[in-house]
Amino acid sequence: MKNAHLRLGTLRYTRRTHDTTIDVRVHMDRLILEQRQDGCALAHLVSLVGNDADIGGVWAAILDGRTFWLSAPGLGEVSATVGDKPQCWRGSILVPGRKQPLRHLVAVSRELALTAPGGDNASRRTILCADNPVFVLYRIAQRFGLPVVPEWAEWFVGELQRRKAIAPLIGLGCSPVVVRGTGKAFLHWIGKGVKRDVIRVPEKKGPINWPSFDGAFDPEATEPAILSENRSVQLPRPT
Amino acid sequence: MLFSIRRTRRERERLQDRDISRERMEYYRKSHALEDLRELHPLTARPVRTYAVPAAEPVTLTAHGLPLDEIEDLLPKSAAYCQASRILLAPPNRVEGRPLTPLHAGHVALLAVSSLLDGIFGSGESRHISAWRSVKVTDSSEEVEEDGTIVQRERERFANELTLVFASGKTAILR
Numbered sequence: 001m002k003n004a005h006l007r008l009g010t011l012r013y014t015r016r017t018h019d020t021t022i023d024v025r026v027h028m029d030r031l032i033l034e035q036r037q038d039g040c041a042l043a044h045l046v047s048l049v050g051n052d053a054d055i056g057g058v059w060a061a062i063l064d065g066r067t068f069w070l071s072a073p074g075l076g077e078v079s080a081t082v083g084d085k086p087q088c089w090r091g092s093i094l095v096p097g098r099k100q101p102l103r104h105l106v107a108v109s110r111e112l113a114l115t116a117p118g119g120d121n122a123s124r125r126t127i128l129c130a131d132n133p134v135f136v137l138y139r140i141a142q143r144f145g146l147p148v149v150p151e152w153a154e155w156f157v158g159e160l161q162r163r164k165a166i167a168p169l170i171g172l173g174c175s176p177v178v179v180r181g182t183g184k185a186f187l188h189w190i191g192k193g194v195k196r197d198v199i200r201v202p203e204k205k206g207p208i209n210w211p212s213f214d215g216a217f218d219p220e221a222t223e224p225a226i227l228s229e230n231r232s233v234q235l236p237r238p239t
Numbered sequence: 240m241l242f243s244i245r246r247t248r249r250e251r252e253r254l255q256d257r258d259i260s261r262e263r264m265e266y267y268r269k270s271h272a273l274e275d276l277r278e279l280h281p282l283t284a285r286p287v288r289t290y291a292v293p294a295a296e297p298v299t300l301t302a303h304g305l306p307l308d309e310i311e312d313l314l315p316k317s318a319a320y321c322q323a324s325r326i327l328l329a330p331p332n333r334v335e336g337r338p339l340t341p342l343h344a345g346h347v348a349l350l351a352v353s354s355l356l357d358g359i360f361g362s363g364e365s366r367h368i369s370a371w372r373s374v375k376v377t378d379s380s381e382e383v384e385e386d387g388t389i390v391q392r393e394r395e396r397f398a399n400e401l402t403l404v405f406a407s408g409k410t411a412i413l414r
Contacts, residue, residue, distance in 0.1 A: 004307035019255055027307065029314055045327070047320070049310055087326070091318030095309055102310065106319040108326055116326045121374060129327050142329045145372035147357070147404045187402065187410050195408030201366055207358040208368070210331045214324075 009072030009172050011048055013061050024057050026050035031072060031172035032112070032129060033080060040067065041080040044112040044127050044169070044176070048105045049093065055103035062086055062107045072172045085110045117142045124182055130213075131168065131175040133157040138210050144183025148190065149208050152199045159189055352399045366406040374400050 009028040014021070030047035048058060061068060062082050071077040087108045092101040112127045114120040121144065128139050133153035140156075141148045148156070160166040160179060169176040193199045246254070314320065324330065334355050342350070350356050354371045361367050376398045382390045401413040 001311060002308055004311040008307060008311070019257075021256075027305065027310070029311060047314070049305075049314065089319040089322040091320070091322075093310060093313050093317055095306060095313065097306070102305070104314060104317040104319045106317075106323040108323060113326055117329055118373060118375070138331070139329060141370065142331075145370050145374075145400060145402050147368035147370035147402050149359075149368065187404075187412070190404055191408050191410040193408075194404060194406070201368055201404065201406040202359055203366075205359050205361075207356075213328045213330065 006073060007173065009070060009075070011046060011058065012069040012071070013058055013066065014069070015061070015066070022057065024050075024054045026054050026058055028070065028072070029173055030106075030129075031070065031170070032127065032174065032176040033070070033075075033078070033170040033172075034127075034178070035170070041070075041078050041170075042109060043070065043080040043082050043107075044109040045129065045174075046070075046082065046105075046107050047173075048107075049102055051100065052103050055090065055105045059088055059090065059105055059107075062088060062105075075170065075172070082107050083109045083111070087113045115139070115143055119143065121183065124180055126179045126181075127169070128177050128179060129171075129174045131177045134211060135213055136160070136166070136177065136179065138213070140179060140186060144186060146183065146186055146190065149202055150210060151202065152190070152193075155193060155199050156189075159193070364405070364407055367403045370402045372400055372402075373397050 007029075009031060011026050011028045013024045016022075026048045027050060028046060028048050030045060031043065032045040034042045034044060036042055046062075048055060050058070058068070063086065065081060065084060067079050067081045069077050070080050087110075089106045091104045091106075093104055094101045109127075111123075111125065114123060115126050115128070126140060126143060128136055130136075133156070134150050137148055137150070137153040137156045140146065157166065160181075163181075165180045167178050167180075169178055190199070194201065332353075332355055334350075338346075347356070352371055352373065357368075357370050359366065359368050374397070376396055378394045378396065380392045380394075382392070384390060398414060403411045403413070405411075
């Protein structure tokens with residue numbers, strides 16, 4: 001795709017010591033941000049690309065729980081942290097025409113990391129990186145081990161909205177949401193829905209086929225205006 | 240008018256605070272020398288001298304920054320995203336093909352608890368959807384020794400959990 005500079009954000013990390021100043025800026029292609037009460041935002045997901053030294057410095061800062069500045073189209077500049085015990089992965093990207101490969105860093109907050117199957121089962125919050133109804137139902141079912149079929153996705157998301165259990169988060173390159181509720185509560189909703197004949201167990205026996213969600217990270221799959229108007233939030237600058 | 244040269248990244252990183260302080264002092268000292276320039280006559284609308292700008296070839300602008308369009312296309316295939324997708328997307332397990340030999344009860348049990356046999360089973364009122372998963376269970380025990388010391392033990396183990404939704408709306412969690 002063209003005009004990537006209009007879609008990418010920036011992460012800036014500044015640290016001053018007695019004799020030197022570190023000022024690192026790297027490009028950011030994915031972001032999930034949640035505003036906190038104390039004014040500092042919590043970044044659940046950051047995907048960064050830059051040279052080896054810059055990514056190494058930012059990686060150390062993230063693991064150290066440091067605060068950095070994030071800017072994205074429609075977001076302004078906000079200070080954020082990834083929180084305690086984040087999970088990080090690094091990779092290399094070979095760009096044609098460049099001698100050195102670029103480094104790619106994906107950092108995920110502890111809360112988002114625990115949404116993996118087998119994570120924190122008693123949690124009441126689930127952070128999801130897309131708001132597609134089928135994806136929301138699939139990830140909730142994977143996390144809490146719920147027996148569901150893709151045909152129930154629209155009903156399930158409608159039920160979440162009716163009970164105000166789903167809320168959008170600030171996202172760059174994705175449409176993240178937070179879903180509130182426990183596995184037991186969701187199973188209770190499903191049981192009631194089947195009893196009332198709002199949803200039905202399919203007649204056809206066999207495995208449940210879910211669509212592939214590999215395209216969730218394709219730039220073409222995301223909305224062109226990265227931060228839609230109702231998600232654009234100007235967070236307060238910390239004092 | 241102020242002319243300056245931008246430092247390279249390496250020069251910027253080698254720069255120390257004391258160098259900046261020294262340069263600032265030098266600039267301050269020189270700025271006092273500008274007092275003499277106040278004797279210059281102010282500019283008027285009529286030019287004193289006209290300098291002709293020579294014609295030149297079209298300028299070619301070259302971007303030395305990162306090729307962001309190409310990087311954006313390459314990022315989804317990055318190894319970092321592949322590893323993070325286990326958490327972000329949790330791709331479904333897909334099992335296809337036919338086993339070489341008939342599956343025994345043990346094989347079926349292993350596949351079932353691995354969540355590979357989730358699906359729709361039964362007929363009539365007993366038609367249901369099943370979902371298996373592994374959960375971590377913590378067992379706690381407390382012992383009081385002869386001298387009154389209380390010893391608390393916690394043992395973590397993995398257990399299998401089967402969740403069912405029947406066509407009648409009944410739900411069940413079997414452990």
